[in-house]
Every structure is written in C-alpha cells, then in structure tokens.
Amino acid sequence: MTDHESSRSEAEEFVTITTIWGSFRVPASGFFASVYDPESDERDRLEQIRRGSMDLSLGKFQDLLWMLVPESRTMIAEILREELDDAIEYDLHLNRSNNYALAFAVYDKLIRPVLANISEHRDLLIRCFVVIQRIIAEGNPAYDRDPVVMEILNRLDAAGQLETVNYLAPDLIALYRRMKSSW
Numbered sequence: 376m377t378d379h380e381s382s383r384s385e386a387e388e389f390v391t392i393t394t395i396w397g398s399f400r401v402p403a404s405g406f407f408a409s410v411y412d413p414e415s416d417e418r419d420r421l422e423q424i425r426r427g428s429m430d431l432s433l434g435k436f437q438d439l440l441w442m443l444v445p446e447s448r449t450m451i452a453e454i455l456r457e458e459l460d461d462a463i464e465y466d467l468h469l470n471r472s473n474n475y476a477l478a479f480a481v482y483d484k485l486i487r488p489v490l491a492n493i494s495e496h497r498d499l500l501i502r503c504f505v506v507i508q509r510i511i512a513e514g515n516p517a518y519d520r521d522p523v524v525m526e527i528l529n530r531l532d533a534a535g536q537l538e539t540v541n542y543l544a545p546d547l548i549a550l551y552r553r554m555k556s557s558w
Contacts, residue, residue: 427513435514436474439506446499450480474519478526486527490536504544511550
C-alpha cells in the first residue's frame with residue numbers, strides 16, 4: 376500500500392466533530408461521530424414527524440403540535456403543568472393529557488385570533504391545519520379526533536369560517552364535511 380492510499384483510507388475512517396468544547400477527530404463509525412452528526416439529528420426529527428410521535432411522547436395531538444407548531448408549546452406546557460399539579464395535590468396517577476382543553480386553547484389562542492389577518496399568519500394556520508388533518512386521519516377517534524372536531528372544527532363551522540379555512544386547507548375541510556355527513 377502506498378503512503379497516499381494509506382492516508383486516504385485513514386482520512387475516511389475519521390471525521391471531525393464540533394462540540395461546545397471544540398473540534399475533535401473521532402472514528403467515523405464510533406459513538407461520538409453518531410451523537411454529533413447534525414444530519415443524523417435532522418433525520419431523527421423528520422422520522423418523528425413522519426410517525427407523528429416524539430421519543431418522549433405526550434400523545435399524538437401534543438406531539439404533532441410540539442413538532443410542527445412551536446407556537447403551541449407554551450400552551451401544552453401550561454396544560455401539562457396544571458395536570459401534574461392536580462395529580463400531586465390530589466394524589467392521582469398520571470393519565471393522558473386533556474385534549475379538549477388543548478384543542479380549545481389552539482382554537483382560542485392560535486387559530487381564531489389570526490384568521491382575521493391570514494396574510495401575516497398564513498404559515499401558522501397551515502401548520503395548525505396540517506396537524507388537525509393528521510389527527511382526524513391518524514388519531515384515536517375518542518381521544519384525539521373528537522376533541523379536535525368539537526373544539527376546533529365545529530367552532531370554525533359555527534363562526535362561519537369554514538370557507539376561509541377551505542382556502543388554506545381544502546383537504547381538511549373535505550374530510551370534515553365527509554365526517555359530518557356521516558353523523
């Protein structure tokens with residue numbers, strides 16, 4: 376083996392990682408190379424979004440909101456904090472989070488206020504509607520779908536906002552209308 380071939384194969388076996396402590400050359404197939412691989416982190420995030428759940432799952436609705444609508448994270452945290460406080464105070468076991476409260480908060484604090492100014496908040500609304508559509512299509516009917524339909528879509532319907540939503544998410548409104556016609 377020539378010196379050139381030897382140095383080339385050695386270079387392929389090591390990678391440079393960057394940490395808060397500096398840059399280091401580590402074996403490409405080793406633990407640290409995988410931990411500090413930004414592409415691996417991105418692939419992991421995309422896989423979690425694809426399957427609709429995080430590694431530390433809060434439930435499908437909460438997970439999708441957390442991943443796709445970061446603006447909802449404070450609401451999720453507040454609801455979870457209240458539920459944890461109640462469990463501590465009343466000596467209760469932990470249970471699934473209240474999706475009715477979360478769905479109403481999404482409607483009341485994220486969707487309803489920005490529908491009047493779609494041009495500035497188009498991206499936020501579309502991300503919210505993507506989550507809602509996935510919940511209707513993939514979520515547990517009683518635990519996920521019913522709260523989203525009752526607290527968000529029925530309220531939008533009662534407020535006469537379905538045509539506005541249809542402009543941004545026609546597949547969601549078609550799905551909602553099909554569901555509604557089967558009731």
